[in-house]
Amino acid sequence: MLDNLPALISFARIVSAGSLSGAAREMDLPLSVISKRLAQLEAALGVRLIQRTTRRQTLTEEGVLFHSRVVRILDEIEQAESLLMQRRQAVSGLLRVTAPGQLGRRRIAPIVAAFQREHPQLSVQLELTDAVVDLIDSGYDMAIRFGALTDSTLIARPLAPNFRVLCASPAYVAEHGAPVHPADLVQHRCILIGDQRRADWRFSSGGEEHTVRVTASIVTNDGEAAHTLAAEGAGIAVKSIWDVGDDLLAGRLVRVLPGHSVSAAPLHAIYPHSQHLAPRVRVFVDYVRDRLQQDWRWDAL
Incomplete structure (x- = not known):
């Protein structure tokens, strides 16, 4: 079926555009190419997918069933390609991070040093403050904080437990x-x-x-x-x-008083809501989470 990938893409575009000529215009291809791809696909499947007249086109019952699966397949392929492209992208640029002072000095600074060694094209600005920094106004990429979110426009990802x-x-x-x-x-x-x-x-x-x-x-x-x-x-x-x-x-x-517990908020990575999160932020969040969880050794205390 991968041999028919161009035909699958053309079929999906014919359906979304509403006509073969519309698909040809959107894909910047000759109408004859789009028509040939559809004919080859129908021949390979042994069924008619689209009923065509001079005025309109409609999906056959088989075409409706096939189209739903094709859309899913093409979406999975797109996601797989996006994932590989993201992995190929170098973690570079300036990463601006804010964290609490004592945690930052004892835990986050060594993690930043190790991360930067693995990604030498990356520059890091680490701001240590116990104040809650407005990420949007200040321009920081992310914050490492104890506690939950108060701003619903931000994303909070758990990093590690705490007490x-x-x-x-x-x-x-x-x-x-x-x-x-x-x-x-x-x-x-x-x-x-x-x-x-x-x-x-x-x-x-x-x-x-x-x-x-x-x-x-x-x-x-x-x-x-x-x-x-x-x-x-x-x-x-x-x-x-x-x-x-x-x-x-x-x-x-x-x-x-070891028998008396004192509640505490877990550690979170906080970053602005974004569909296209920069690779340096996404990779760093994963790295911090893995390192902090590796460092966790206090269940018996």
Whole structure:
């Protein structure tokens, strides 16, 4: 049937154009060529596909059945060709990415370095900020964010799971002990991220929800600083597992209240809705997803 591909394309165009002459004009071919292709196709199939008069043409019953299948076949061929063309396209140009600060420094920057080594024709601008950047106004190709979308004009693709933990240094726990119940946190030194000295920390355990209002011994506007403060024994912090997981595995930090889970939004790649997404964006999203999922090692924590 691949030998008859030009005939199949001509047949589909005859139907969509409404006539052989219309198909000839659209395909910029002589009418005789279109007519010959149709005749050869009907001869090969042994059936008449189109009833033709001087005024009109109509599909036969066999023609209706065959046309529906031909349209599907041609669409699959077009998609296959598009896929191969996309794969052949070099990942090049400027890729502009924004990501949260601590995650970006610890996780995304090494991934960007590895990706750029594989695609040396690519340039990358990596913007690290905890603020939610407007991708359309700022011109960024994509963002890596914790949480769901608020803008329905954007696409969110899940990259990796996430959860938050309460953590402190072994030295802090040795000196101050570990809380047994969330309510015990009011007696401990807590590190808050933001600009408020009080915050509600929410936990769940055994189907029960617990909310504890804690007062900070230290407040910082920087997540990396909170991480460092906890590792230095300054108190207890709530951090994403992506930020502190390696320290927990290495024993530089320990989990506090490990039986109480702290919900957290998973990681997403966010990018503008586009039918023709640039190869550099599409390939990078796949690459980040694969690398982050390979790095996930904290199910047992």
